[in-house]
């Protein structure tokens with residue numbers, strides 16, 4: 001795209017300062033792209049926000065904004081909601097997952113004639129972005145431990161959400177199966193509860209309200225000390241169906257694998273309904289979504305089929321293990337510990353690698369030796385390799401499931417492109 | 419549960435399990451089984467009583483509020499104290515280490531009594547948080563090689579006369595008192611700021627706990643290939659940080 005300084009679409013109705021900021025942001029983004037530094041969306045947003053700190057607010061003013069936040073699944077769910085809402089009007093979205101204020105600003109500045117802004121937001125920025133964008137709906141999917149040497153504990157995040165969203169006019173679409181999310185949402189005025197499931201429960205044994213020990217019989221949960229309990233859900237994921245508030249079930253047919261995505265689709269259907277999109281229409285549209293930013297993508301590499309799976313934290317790894325092919329499907333694990341991944345690898349011990357027993361496993365990445373010790377203790381058979389090519393050459397037949405954390409995943413995507 | 423099993427008690431996984439603390443439990447379990455020992459692992463949630471008959475007790479890390487709750491519940495339960503009187507082995511990491519001392523600072527900034535199992539007390543550091551890889555040379559009486567781990571804490575722990583430092587820091591913060599000490603120990607009770615988790619990075623410490631529990635001076639050999647490779651890599655990485 002040439003560096004066209006002429007702003008288009010709704011930005012034509014922006015105040016002059018905002019127009020200039022959008023233009024400056026686009027120029028910066030184009031320069032960054034030309035210099036080969038990625039899409040330029042974040043740098044563009046940063047330049048624009050510096051010129052006009054109210055830019056995000058101005059850009060959001062003419063949009064029906066939906067915010068999506070969670071520890072896991074926010075990029076995919078943002079994509080599913082965006083697809084579903086296209087049934088009701090044009091959508092602008094930060095589809096590339098740039099989910100902090102600069103990236104969000106940049107994405108919205110690109111939205112020409114959009115009616116909806118569907119925005120993924122980093123957990124730590126949710127409250128601020130919600131204040132700036134006056135969203136019509138906010139989807140809260142899950143909260144669990146993530147990159148612990150960088151961010152605060154999950155309960156503190158829930159507390160920040162709870163305090164910051166209290167006065168929000170938005171309809172909050174919240175996962176009733178996640179006690180921390182429920183705690184965050186339960187002081188809001190308008191909440192749509194979704195029984196979307198919770199596979200990883202290790203951060204949800206202590207009552208977020210009083211610190212009591214949570215009881216979890218079956219699907220239910222409650223705190224015997226203070227009475228905080230699971231709300232009655234309006235929407236539910238049941239098997240492969242979304243059950244709507246009228247009790248009617250709708251079959252979910254996604255190209256994306258796994259229970260976590262059924263859960264994401266359920267929350268997305270509940271969000272779409274807020275804007276009058278019928279669940280059947282919403283789900284049909286979601287079916288079109290294939291890989292999201294390369295996640296779940298099956299590629300050919302070294303004459304073999306390799307599926308690329310991203311898992312950034314214990315809950316994400318657990319969800320990933322439930323969707324991989326049965327043993328003896330070969331599995332490649334790659335873990336890095338750059339700052340974007342968190343430099344502390346102790347989280348490896350919170351992941352149930354015992355589930356990989358029976359799979360031939362290959363480990364790689366900067367922290368392959370941490371993985372080796374982890375797998376040795378788990379009783380999993382593994383080989384340490386230097387490259388994906390080595391793993392693929394040594395892997396027995398079958399589709400290869402390659403699971404990696406954040407920067408290791410980016411590396412795998414580069415590896416398979418050759 | 420067999421009478422001859424090694425009873426391994428994980429104290430309050432619902433509150434004290436933040437930085438891969440489960441790893442310490444898994445490593446003790448694995449290394450004991452590799453030596454042909456039967457292991458009975460007992461996970462004790464914070465609404466359950468602490469058994470007094472365990473051989474090894476592990477307490478992990480926790481953020482400020484869970485640490486306060488764990489301290490309150492452990493003080494109300496005589497189980498751990500009785501176990502220590504009976505000679506049980508205890509390893510506390512981060513919040514678990516602080517709770518074993520005389521007092522620590524809770525999430526409201528208040529001085530809160532601990533269990534007094536170690537003659538230490540903890541305050542909150544004024545400076546930057548100690549976050550990162552850490553290396554330390556253990557007390558020679560313990561017969562252990564260099565300790566490697568990862569620390570992440572604001573707390574500062576002061577040692578009294580009744581304990582010895584577990585190790586001397588060569589890289590990292592340790593107790594944060596500025597005197598280069600890391601952790602504390604006496605008899606069968608150990609406290610440390612090292613996670614990593616510590617036993618995965620230092621299988622010698624896991625073996626020490628097992629030896630103390632069995633009251634033996636040596637264990638059959640175990641395959642340490644991957645542990646040694648990881649240790650060598652981490653020690654080298656810390657000594658020559660990447661540019």
Ligand SMILES: [Zn+2]
Pocket residue numbers: 207208209210211212223224225226227228
């Ligand atoms: Zn409660």
